[in-house]
Amino acid sequence: MHFQYIMLCLTAFICLSTCNRVYVHPFNLLAYNKSECEQIQSQDQSAEKIFFPINIESKTTEERNVKLPAYLEASHLETSENYLMTLIEAIGIRAVTEWWKLHKTDTILIPYTEFYRIMVSFYLGAAGNTSVNLQKFLGFQDPSGSTGCTSTINGLKVISKLQKIHKFQFSKDSNIDILRTVCMFVSPNVPLSEKVVHGLNPISDNLYVRSIDFKDSKAVKLINEFLDSKLPGNTKPELTSIDVTANFMYISHVQFKGKVAKSLLIPSPQPFWIEPNKVVLVPMISVTGIFQFTEDNITNKLIIKIPLSDKDFLLLVQPINGNTLENIESSMERITYGNWLNQLLDKYRYIKLSLPKLKIERTYNIQDLLYTLNVSQLLGKTADFSELSKTNINVGQVINIVDFELKESGEDPNGDNKIHETKEEPMELKLNRPFILAICDGTKKSMLLLGRVVHPTNTI
Template sequence: MKSFVLTMQFQHIMLFFTALIGLSTCNRVYVHPFTLLTYNKSECEKIQSEDQGAEKMFFPTAIESNNVEEKYLRLQTIPEPCHFGIIENYLTSLISVLSFRAVAEWWKLQKTDSVLLPYTDFYRTMVSLYLGSSGNTSISLHKFLGFPQPSSSTNCTSKLNGLKVMSNLKKIDNCLYSKDSNINALRTAFMFVSPNVPMSEKFVHGLTQTADNFYVRAVDFKDSAKAVKSINEFLNSKLPVNTESGLTSIDVTSNFMYISHVQFKGKVPQSFLIPNHQPFWTEPSKSVMVPMISVSGIFQFIEDTKKNQFIIKISLSDTDFLLLVQPINGNTLENIESSMQWETYGTWVNGLITRYRYVNLSLPKLKIERSYNSQDILPSLNVPELLGKNADFSKMSKKPIKVGKVINMVDFELEESGAVPNGENDVPEIKEEPVEIKFNRPFILALCEGTTKSLLLLGRVVHPTDVI
């Protein structure tokens, strides 16, 4: 995997092109997007005055407590119109670079399993930890997130304002998660801390922007088996589906855990379920019988004989769409993955713009649940001690915070819409024979937002019903 040099190269490229656009339209001085995410003078003065006062703390409610008033649930607001400005575009580029590096590491660690990582949610989790960090840990997370280093360690106005980043990630979410009735999406976040650890109200309030629902609870980490049972039961009581967290153990020396869950359930328009289960070849000589979806129509589609792969775009709503990539002609999924870079997705999307074909498509009905502990890949990303025992998270609490697992969960479902396969659906007249495409063996899956071309999920499907 490429190092942080890749991130900086991308920022320099983006800076160059943005500057060109600015110069071509006006004579105003170009302002780097990063400076729009730092503290201004008045914010710095407020921080300094707050530092002189007492930080408000509270002890989270015990996880066993019932009928708790959820003080830290995110306030429901009227969604703002979807708009990507210079800051949102800048953040999206950083999200793409860092999250692709994470996906590539999970591909290596789980070579024979399905992998599906929520792009923006992984990045948001790391920003959440940045909000609670101080000292060298804050500097390390700042760099890990892809931002330029502050001009001075003592200059407040050159430092990243994590709350501004969170606010703009919320704007990005407003664009990425479709409000279409064909789509069901929900983000839920959980923070678990030891009973004797007081938490900063300011820090916790900052995290309420991270999800549709946010919960903070106290758990006794010293009894690992009991803590695992309590946390799993709590997750299942708050999540919209009975999801397996993959949590089987807890580091008894830790006193903090963060879990984020993304649910995405979509339907393929004008599709129906094939009556009988069909074979899906998980390996060249091994198959499983799975429910398959059928749909026919005009699709953006490429049969790339040079790289030996199929690429097809499947619209799920007015905005969200899937990109499916499957190896052909003896090519393997491993070959495609090993040649991918963060720019590959953009190449796929741009290459499909003028490629339309009538396709008879069949693909598996999907139910994929995955759970990822970020601690597992940090060594491979050259930051093994980023969240280690010596990390400084003094903005979270007055007591030392020992971060345990930092988990991103995803629950992805793809279903048929229930269209009747009797020829009643409107289809355009065509002059060429339809292409028959079957996604009946492992493939790359990318869930995308159409207006901004941003990624929501990226990974591989090895088994259509890959539940932990």
């Protein structure tokens, strides 16, 4: 009887504790709360600090760099991590597939996490209907259906969260190196909000803000020279023109360098069929190991997962049996990536793989991408960015540059004990035709970059 009484009390306590829990939707962790709204309403907007960017020809090396307020780095943001990653993937897949449709025979590599960062950057400076529309585009919907300040996303919180995701997204080892650089150009005598520009610091490793007269005949030359001096890598983008009617320009550069774990360079170039009747000789990497692999003869594609580091990996998808990349791409949606991973569960094969050494550079005008998504008004001539500047901001080109390199690690795979214990001969697999490539984080199983490789060394 005493035991039954104890169990009854314990059950009642558990039920009471469960009932007292209040579910907080991740949206609310990224939105303004009541006290923040009250603080915003009480602030003197005329007292907001502004600054005028230094001229592009200035020789100063000083850059503005301030830390975000401490509350933006609070641990409660952890609960919204998966929520934000879901939004990024949904928009990213949509952007990539639309761009594929426009460029059916070209190599396409879009770091869609960077695309999302760019749009969040503009959201930070947006006001009025532009702010509302950008919030919807970014995927944020207030589950309560309420309106007002507390139904508005705090862009600084989102940026802080994006930075936190980036910090833990990839293993910190010598096989993966990512560097982000953002350059913003604005017309002379256009003041910018210190709060907005400082809030953008966490989205990049380097942030440069410069003024330039877009109507100056030397403007294109000056911008190219500036990019050449600030962007990493040997090959730099070469702008041929700019929008002279604009007074604001945004350039994002992502450099990704990866090494295939325990791989060696094949001594001589190997054939790669960029078209059924067109072959080129390209450097290729050889890697041998026990990999997750499936050859699906129903959907006519093969999928293989190759490690970049202890956790992070490449996901490679190639059509077989007469199938085409276009067929695979036309059926892609947000759940496709998860389905590919599920197809690999418990499917391992001892494989000797040959895949191209990749050197790919791509430049995208985000304005063109938004046009294909039927949302060009988000950064259009009538967009309201009065949070960024009290002077009317007219956005010109918004450019994303991808500098991608994948090469061998130079490590001998024979040191792998699992391979050493395997007595069977490996299956030989050559990735010598166009394929889909995804760079994936092993912790969250999220993608950083997704694309189509038609020419392995295409730097045009």
